[in-house]
Amino acid sequence: MRPLPHLALPLVLLPWPGSTIAAQTQWRQTTAAIPLPASWHASAYDARRQRVVVFGGNDRTLTPVNSLMEWDGTAWAVREVSPPPPARSALAMAYDTARERCVVFGGVDTMISARAETFEWDGTTWTQKAPPQSPLGRFSMAMVYDEARAEMVLFGGVTSSGEVQETWTYDGVTWVQKTTSRRPPVATGHRMVYDRRRQLVVLFGGELAGTSTPSNETWTWDGTDWARLALTGSPPAREQHAMAYDAARDRVIVFGGQGELFMPPFYKDDTWEWDGTEWRARVLNPRPNPRALLAASYDEAREQIVMLSGWSGSVSIPNRDTWLYEPTVPASVTAFGTGCAGTVGLPVLAAEAGSRPWAGSTFALAVSGAGPGAAVLVLGASDSTWRTLSLPLPLASAGAPGCSLLVSLDVVVPIGAGGRVGLTLPATPVLTGGVFFGQAVVADAGANPLGLVFSGGLGATVGSL
Numbered sequence: 342m343r344p345l346p347h348l349a350l351p352l353v354l355l356p357w358p359g360s361t362i363a364a365q366t367q368w369r370q371t372t373a374a375i376p377l378p379a380s381w382h383a384s385a386y387d388a389r390r391q392r393v394v395v396f397g398g399n400d401r402t403l404t405p406v407n408s409l410m411e412w413d414g415t416a417w418a419v420r421e422v423s424p425p426p427p428a429r430s431a432l433a434m435a436y437d438t439a440r441e442r443c444v445v446f447g448g449v450d451t452m453i454s455a456r457a458e459t460f461e462w463d464g465t466t467w468t469q470k471a472p473p474q475s476p477l478g479r480f481s482m483a484m485v486y487d488e489a490r491a492e493m494v495l496f497g498g499v500t501s502s503g504e505v506q507e508t509w510t511y512d513g514v515t516w517v518q519k520t521t522s523r524r525p526p527v528a529t530g531h532r533m534v535y536d537r538r539r540q541l542v543v544l545f546g547g548e549l550a551g552t553s554t555p556s557n558e559t560w561t562w563d564g565t566d567w568a569r570l571a572l573t574g575s576p577p578a579r580e581q582h583a584m585a586y587d588a589a590r591d592r593v594i595v596f597g598g599q600g601e602l603f604m605p606p607f608y609k610d611d612t613w614e615w616d617g618t619e620w621r622a623r624v625l626n627p628r629p630n631p632r633a634l635l636a637a638s639y640d641e642a643r644e645q646i647v648m649l650s651g652w653s654g655s656v657s658i659p660n661r662d663t664w665l666y667e668p669t670v671p672a673s674v675t676a677f678g679t680g681c682a683g684t685v686g687l688p689v690l691a692a693e694a695g696s697r698p699w700a701g702s703t704f705a706l707a708v709s710g711a712g713p714g715a716a717v718l719v720l721g722a723s724d725s726t727w728r729t730l731s732l733p734l735p736l737a738s739a740g741a742p743g744c745s746l747l748v749s750l751d752v753v754v755p756i757g758a759g760g761r762v763g764l765t766l767p768a769t770p771v772l773t774g775g776v777f778f779g780q781a782v783v784a785d786a787g788a789n790p791l792g793l794v795f796s797g798g799l800g801a802t803v804g805s806l
Contacts, residue, residue, distance in 0.1 A: 365700075365770065365805035367669050368612070368628045375661045376419045377408050380634040380652035381581075383434035387411075389441045390464050391642040395649055397429045397448060399634075401656050405430040405451050409462070414643045417663070425467055426460045433484035439491045440513050446495065449480040455501055456480070459511070472515040479505065481529040483547075489540040490564045496544065497528045504528035504550050508562070523567045525560045526550060530580025530598075536561075538591050538695055539617055545595060548580045555580045555600055559615065575620050576613040583637035583651075587666075589644045589697060590806055592616055594666060596648065599633040608633055608653055612666070629664045637666075644671060670774045672697035672804025676797055677724065678733055681744035683785035683794035685712030690781040690796040693761070699806035701768030706779065708760040708796060714784035716756040720764075721749030724778045724798060740790035747798035748778040756781065766803060773805040 382398025393412040400406050407428040409420040432448030443462040450456055457478030459470040482498030493511040498504075506528050508519040525531065531547025542562035549556050557578040559570045582598025593615040599607055608631035612623040635651030646666035653660055674692045681687070688711035692698075696705040708716055725732050727749035734746040756762045766772070781796040788794045 365669060365773070366612075366614075366623060366625065367667060368625055369665045369667065370627065370629075371663045371665060373412075373416045373663055375417055375650065375663060376410060377406070379406075379408075379650045380660070381430040382636055382650070383432050383445070384636040384638040384647070384649065385434045385436040385443050386638045386640055387436055387441075387443060387464060388438055388641055391640075392464075393638045393640055393647045394434070394436075394443050394462065395636070396426075396434055396443075396445060396462070397432050398650075399430045399652075403656075404428075405449065412640070412647055412649075412663070414640065422465075422467060426458065426469070427456070429456055429480075431480035432456070433482050433495060435484050435486045435493055437486055437493065437513065438488055444484075444486075444493055444511065446476070446484060446493075446511075447479045447482060447498065454478070455499065459516075472511070474518075475516045476507065476509050476518070477501070477505075483531050483533040483544065485533040485535050485542055487535055487542055487562075487564065488537060494533070494542050494562055496525065496533065496562075497531060497547070499529055506550055508567070521566050523569070525556075525558065525567060525569070527556050527558075527580075530555070532582055532584035532595075533562075534584055534586040534593055536586055536593065536617070537588055543586075543593055543615070545576075545584060545593070545615075546579045546582055546598065553602065554578070555598075559620075572620060576611070576622070577609070579609055581633040581635075582609070583635045583648050585637040585639045585646045585648075585666075587639055587644075587646060588641060588695075589671070590668065590699065590804075591695065594637070594646055596637065596666070597629065597632050597635060597651065606631060629662070630658075630660070632660055635660075668805045670802070670805045672699045672806075673802045674698065675800045677800055678745065678747040678780075678798040680796040681741065681788075681794050683712060683714075683783065683788035685785070686710040688716075688781050688783045688794055688796040690718075690779060690799055692799070697804060698764075698766055698801040699804045700766050700770065700772050701806050702766060704764040704766055704801065706762050706764070706799075708756055708781040708783065711760070711781070711783040711794065711796075712785060714786075716760065716781055716783040718754040718756055718762050719746075719748055719750055719780045719782055720752040720754060721778050722751055722776075723749040724800060736791065736795075741793055741795070742789060744789070744791075744793070744795045746780070746795070748780045768806075770805070772803050775803045777801055777803075 379398035429448030455478035479498030527547030528550040555578040579598035632651030693705040
């Protein structure tokens with residue numbers, strides 16, 4: 342892939358929203374009632390039904406349950422489905438995006454026995470699977486769906502014989518134990534997420550095998566082997582924390598958990614983000630109270646991390662609450678207006694897959710369907726006026742019938758080979774909420790007397806990263 346030409350977007354191009362936004366992200370507590378308190382539960386996001394699914398966990402008396410709840414972005418609903426899997430806590434659950442179902446494995450039951458069943462929830466029915474090969478029963482492991490390789494990845498746990506550091510994959514038919522040259526040093530209490538942009542499973546924290554000491558190491562799984570990342574400034578060591586991947590912002594989020602005994606604070610309430618290169622702490626207020634044995638899932642439809650309940654060391658602190666983690670201002674891109682076709686086709690200006698106009702990042706754009714002619718990107722602060730002229734401005738009198746200028750002509754940026762261009766947005770909080778507009782102009786001598794064709798427009802709101 343060719344490198345993008347870059348432009349550091351001038352601050353004057355972006356209308357200021359009027360006040361500096363100090364916090365770029367926020368925790369927000371909802372007022373939705375929670376039917377059941379839970380700790381040591383599992384959650385996953387059902388992309389087909391746009392629901393966060395929560396199953397199992399402990400009730401207030403620390404007894405495992407088999408309750409099933411779903412979050413629709415507004416409220417929790419208990420799903421009464423018969424027969425459900427047996428009660429369990431410290432289980433693993435993840436959503437298989439290819440087969441469109443949640444997969445549940447393991448956990449510890451009311452008799453303090455490690456479970457070894459594999460169940461699947463399709464939104465209507467629970468189905469117990471009978472794979473020809475399966476891991477031993479275990480609990481306090483981690484599992485995530487690897488989208489690039491279309492399989493579940495499970496690591497660690499505690500069996501009836503003790504801690505294990507095995508890696509297993511599940512493709513919907515059978516489980517396969519993987520042989521690796523390296524492995525994370527933890528066995529329990531770790532968390533894993535799938536980093537969609539880098540196509541890696543990311544593991545953080547957990548309890549070092551054979552000890553009661555938590556870890557602060559970050560590891561990745563590429564489908565073949567584990568690799569430890571040499572990072573500086575990692576979060577303090579912890580286990581039983583919440584962890585989720587924010588796909589819109591391309592960040593791994595860690596919250597809470599429990600640290601070392603006799604090293605206060607034992608229960609944590611800090612928030613950390615990993616951008617693929619480094620960890621950074623987020624100092625946020627309000628925020629959830631310190632807690633561990635919790636779970637979090639990224640709600641793709643509403644672009645929020647949903648975190649439920651958890652354990653703070655006492656039955657008198659049930660933590661029957663739901664918190665959402667989100668940007669204070671989301672980055673957004675909206676198409677508007679229509680372009681005009683040339684001899685090859687209609688030029689289309691669009692954000693590249695996964696790219697958004699976040700402050701402090703590069704916003705990648707691409708032009709397609711226009712042919713090989715030279716192209717520029719017109720950027721403007723308005724889509725309604727340019728100097729004394731109203732927009733859109735028809736260009737028939739200029740020799741381009743059917744074409745219109747849709748944005749104010751404030752900045753012109755050359756578009757590179759392959760039709761790609763990157764805009765570097767300053768990491769300036771005051772720009773958060775600022776809006777700018779873009780339109781591609783492509784040379785096409787045979788299209789009209791002006792020799793130019795135009796794409797439709799894009800409106801971009803700068804979000805808080």
